[in-house]
Amino acid sequence: MPAIKLAIVGVGKIVRDQHLPSIAANSDFELVATASRHGTVEGVRSFTAIDEMLAAMPEIDAVSLCMPPQYRYDAAYKALSAGKHVFLEKPPGATLSEVADLEKLAKEKGVSLFASWHSRYAAAVEAAKEFLASTTIKNVHVIWKEDVRHWHPNQDWIWQAGGLGVFDPGINALSIITHILPKAIFLTSATLEFPENRDAPIAADLHFKNAEGVPVHAEFDWRQTGKQSWDIIAETAAGNMELAEGGSKLSINGKLTFEAPEAEYPSLYKRFAEIVRAGQSDVDIAPLRHVADAFMLGRRKFVEAFID
Numbered sequence: 597m598p599a600i601k602l603a604i605v606g607v608g609k610i611v612r613d614q615h616l617p618s619i620a621a622n623s624d625f626e627l628v629a630t631a632s633r634h635g636t637v638e639g640v641r642s643f644t645a646i647d648e649m650l651a652a653m654p655e656i657d658a659v660s661l662c663m664p665p666q667y668r669y670d671a672a673y674k675a676l677s678a679g680k681h682v683f684l685e686k687p688p689g690a691t692l693s694e695v696a697d698l699e700k701l702a703k704e705k706g707v708s709l710f711a712s713w714h715s716r717y718a719a720a721v722e723a724a725k726e727f728l729a730s731t732t733i734k735n736v737h738v739i740w741k742e743d744v745r746h747w748h749p750n751q752d753w754i755w756q757a758g759g760l761g762v763f764d765p766g767i768n769a770l771s772i773i774t775h776i777l778p779k780a781i782f783l784t785s786a787t788l789e790f791p792e793n794r795d796a797p798i799a800a801d802l803h804f805k806n807a808e809g810v811p812v813h814a815e816f817d818w819r820q821t822g823k824q825s826w827d828i829i830a831e832t833a834a835g836n837m838e839l840a841e842g843g844s845k846l847s848i849n850g851k852l853t854f855e856a857p858e859a860e861y862p863s864l865y866k867r868f869a870e871i872v873r874a875g876q877s878d879v880d881i882a883p884l885r886h887v888a889d890a891f892m893l894g895r896r897k898f899v900e901a902f903i904d
C-alpha cells in the first residue's frame with residue numbers, strides 16, 4: 597500500500613519530542629512537508645503558512661495539526677476543505693462548536709478526522725479498563741499535579757483564554773477516565789483557581805458522579821514541585837486499583853500487575869493510518885466536554901499572580 601503523504605503544521609515541542617520519531621518509524625507515512633512560521637524539519641520541504649503549502653503540494657494526503665488549540669480550527673478547516681485527512685493534537689479545538697463543525701466538514705468531504713488523545717494509548721490503560729469492567733467501583737480519585745515551570749516554560753498561549761491552563765495536562769486524565777470507566781460521569785461541582793494575572797486556571801478541583809452516584813474526584817494542580825503525580829486510584833469490590841504515572845503502570849492492592857514500554861505516539865499514528873485506510877473518523881469530544889462543563893459550572897477563585 598502506498599505511504600500516506602503527511603504534512604505537519606506547527607513545528608514545536610511536541611512535534612520534535614514525539615511526532616517526528618513516531619512518523620519516521622511508521623512505514624504507513626511519509627513526511628513530505630511542514631508549515632510553521634519559524635519551525636522546520638531537516639530534509640523536508642517547508643512553508644510558513646498552511647495555505648501556501650496546500651496550494652504548492654496537492655499530493656499531500658493528510659496533515660497533523662500541532663499548533664496551540666486556539667489556532668487549530670482555521671488550519672483544520674482549510675485542510676479538510678482541500679480534501680486532506682486531519683490529525684488534531686489534543687485538545688481538538690478551543691470550543692466544542694468548532695470541533696462539531698470540523699466533524700461535519702470531514703463527513704461532507706469524505707475524509708478522516710482524528711481527535712487524538714495520546715494518554716488513552718498509555719501502556720496500562722486497556723488493562724485498567726478491563727479490570728474496572730470486571731468489578732464494582734466504589735469511588736475514583738484522580739491526582740494530576742505537576743510543575744508548570746518545568747513542563748511549560750514560556751508557553752504564553754497556555755495561559756491565554758482557550759489555552760486551558762491546568763486543563764492542558766488535566767484533559768489527559770479526563771481522556772483516560774472517560775475511556776476506562778464503564779459508565780458516563782457528570783460534573784456536579786468544581787472550583788477553578790485563576791492566578792490574578794492570567795486568563796486560564798492554575799488548579800482545578802472537580803467532583804463528578806455517574807448515574808448510580810459513584811463519586812469521582814479529580815484534583816489538577818500546576819504548583820506541584822518535587823514528586824509529580826499523574827495517578828488514578830479506584831476503590832473497587834476487587835480491591836484498590838492504581839493506574840500510575842500517566843497510565844503507564846497498573847497495580848492492584850499495591851501489587852504491580854501490568855507495565856509495558858511507553859508507545860503513545862506510535863499508537864496514535866497506527867490508529868490514524870487505520871482510520872484513513874478504512875475511510876473512518878475518530879472524534880470523541882467527551883474529555884473536552886468535561887472541561888467545558890467545568891468552565892460552565894465551576895466556582896472561580898482568584899489566587900496569587902503567576903510569574904513564569
Ligand code: NAP
Binds near residue numbers: 663
Ligand atoms: P508549542 O511548542 O508552544 O507550539 C507548537 C508550535 O505551534 C510552535 O512552535 C509554533 O510554531 C506554533 N504556534 C505557536 N503559537 C502560534 C500561533 N499563535 N499561531 C500559529 N501557530 C502557533 O506547543 P507544544 O508543546 O508543541 O504543544 C502543541 C499542542 O500539542 C498543544 O495543543 C498541546 O496541548 C499538545 N501537546 C503537547 C505536549 C507537550 O509535552 N508539549 C504533549 C502532548 C500534547 P511556529 O512559531 O513555527 O509557527
